[in-house]
Amino acid sequence: MNKVFCLFLLLFTSIAVNSKEIAITFDDAPLPDSNLYSGEQRTQKLITALKKLNVPDVFFFITTNNITNKTQKRVEAYAEAGFYLGNHSHQHLFPHQKGIETYLQGITEAHKQLSHFDNLVPFYRYPYLDEGKDKKTRDRIRQHLQELNYNNGYVTVDNFDWYMDALLQKALADGNKINYEALKSAYIDILWGSILFYDELAQKSIGRSPKHILLLHENDIAALFVGDLIEHIRMQGWKVISPKDAYEDPIAINVPDVLFNGQGRVAAIAKSKGWDEKYLRNQGSNKAYLDKYFDAKNVFEK
């Protein structure tokens, strides 16, 4: 074989093997002002980063109790920028927290408050990815969603981005010096690790790499680094796709009969196939691990 042909073959093979796809979603929007950004600044930073990188689309899952006269404009800004809005309940409750009836009302209430948006998509993101502690509760919620013609806005890549943001907020509150380059590396490394973890789990338990859905939150750390994260994902040969496209994957209708849903759809399917739960949670979804990781990288100078 000549060298050029060899190179072509190698390139073609690597493209075929690396045809990985992932969509991006943001929960809990619109979150209030924080120690770093006002809500308006955060929204503008997120929109600017996503537009600059020509991200085809993202979903913002809205917790309607976070909508006030002041934050309403930010929800409108996401819709006007062409992004889609999903339902993340009204009060962000666990199903067991205030009883099932209150929980179901929260889904309906959020739907009512969002229904005037043309960009509302019928996807419900469970707060805490918690579908209930027993099958009766789980099935009641599923039935309610069906009655509202909603789909489950499941994720495939769970992670603790919210905890990384909490560490940032604490450092800001404590007046600690922040090494933003180290923080960026940590955010990208941890999230990329979680993507690879769930992709590998999918390949082992489902036999293929599905169209992934990454769970992020509408927080400061995303506003700071989501652009860098997307560039990193693309540099690894992955494609960032629309969540609408990702939810067309066959795993959207592969709903396993388990109560283990808190680590996302891939982990739930693996659990239904007999996998031990200890193999279904990524190390980055662990507060102690992240504390140590941030310390080792000197993200915050005390």
Ligand SMILES: [Zn+2]
């Ligand atoms: Zn949430």
